[in-house]
Amino acid sequence: MNGGPKDADTPEKDAVRTAETMFDVVQRLVENDGASLAELAAELDYAKSTVHRHLHTLADLGYVVRRDGGYHVGLRFLEIGVTARSGYRGYDLVRQKVEEIAEVTGERAQFFVEEHGKAVYLARAVGDRAVRTDPGIGSRIPLYAASAGKAILAELPEPELSDMFERMSFEPVTEHSVTDPDELRAEIEAGRERGYFFNREESLRGTHAVGVSICDPDGEVIGGLSVTGPSHRLNGDRLESEIPDLLLGAANELELNIAHM
Incomplete structure (x- = not known):
């Protein structure tokens, strides 16, 4: 039957949750000025495998970098910020x-x-x-x-x-x-x-x-x-x-x- 309410576990809902999780990870990196995988998982109360998957994706896209034994936001965000400000x-x-x-x-x-x-x-x-x-x-x-x-x-x-x-x-x-x-x-x-x-x-x-x-x-x-x-x-x-x-x-x-x- 078309036109009815979407089930709570639709792919669309899953995609939204995935995006929210990714931004949770980014925001915590910003607030903490960097963090380890274990620290992020503990603070966000997510499984390490979930956090690692998001960090890996963000790193592949250039938005997260590894240094000093932890993860930090990358300069790719600077490009976005400058564009938004200008x-x-x-x-x-x-x-x-x-x-x-x-x-x-x-x-x-x-x-x-x-x-x-x-x-x-x-x-x-x-x-x-x-x-x-x-x-x-x-x-x-x-x-x-x-x-x-x-x-x-x-x-x-x-x-x-x-x-x-x-x-x-x-x-x-x-x-x-x-x-x-x-x-x-x-x-x-x-x-x-x-x-x-x-x-x-x-x-x-x-x-x-x-x-x-x-x-x-x-x-x-x-x-x-x-x-x-x-x-x-x-x-x-x-x-x-x-x-x-x-x-x-x-x-x-x-x-x-x-x-x-």
């Missing part, structure tokens, strides 16, 4: 501006984009006094825990923003993280009026950040630009006036340049 409109302009801001402020500057409800580091640069504590390019943090993430949320039309709120877990990153949806909405409204957003130890203890949004000529949000520094240095007028003015000027310049690409 696909964002205005990336080269953004990267240059992030480097300029880091040099001028002496702090850490970064640019985030939203992907699957998370803020993803797309570009970053560090000044001569910068705190070097962020997880790096491609890493993800909750949108509500980043100043630039809040700036991105503020640009979303209401139906999309409400849907995003529904999908958020609102789990705290630090004890200062905003985990109440009503409080976050109030912050977003206040930030819309100011034009910039704050992160006061919400993603990392001892640091503050200021963020602004970057939009395309149609008003669609591209991402968020921010500056992060130690809370004892990024406070008062520097936090609430000097850095915001710098970022708003940078955002205006970026948006004009992107519009004329």
Whole structure:
């Protein structure tokens, strides 16, 4: 009989499980900065033969390499990552501006984009006094825990923003993280009026950040630009006036340049 529900053990389901297992292996290699076959099997609770089969396939395709007595992700992923990053409109302009801001402020500057409800580091640069504590390019943090993430949320039309709120877990990153949806909405409204957003130890203890949004000529949000520094240095007028003015000027310049690409 055609058209009925598929059995749970169909080849399609098996293929999905196989793909999920392979990505579990890759993700654990990334998180552990490499691992042995035994370590992977134990941590993932898979049979060694299953893990070995996936590692062998990944190695044959160039995505995994063996060194230092274990397995590591290969540089083939770098090719994919660079392609994904370069696909964002205005990336080269953004990267240059992030480097300029880091040099001028002496702090850490970064640019985030939203992907699957998370803020993803797309570009970053560090000044001569910068705190070097962020997880790096491609890493993800909750949108509500980043100043630039809040700036991105503020640009979303209401139906999309409400849907995003529904999908958020609102789990705290630090004890200062905003985990109440009503409080976050109030912050977003206040930030819309100011034009910039704050992160006061919400993603990392001892640091503050200021963020602004970057939009395309149609008003669609591209991402968020921010500056992060130690809370004892990024406070008062520097936090609430000097850095915001710098970022708003940078955002205006970026948006004009992107519009004329």
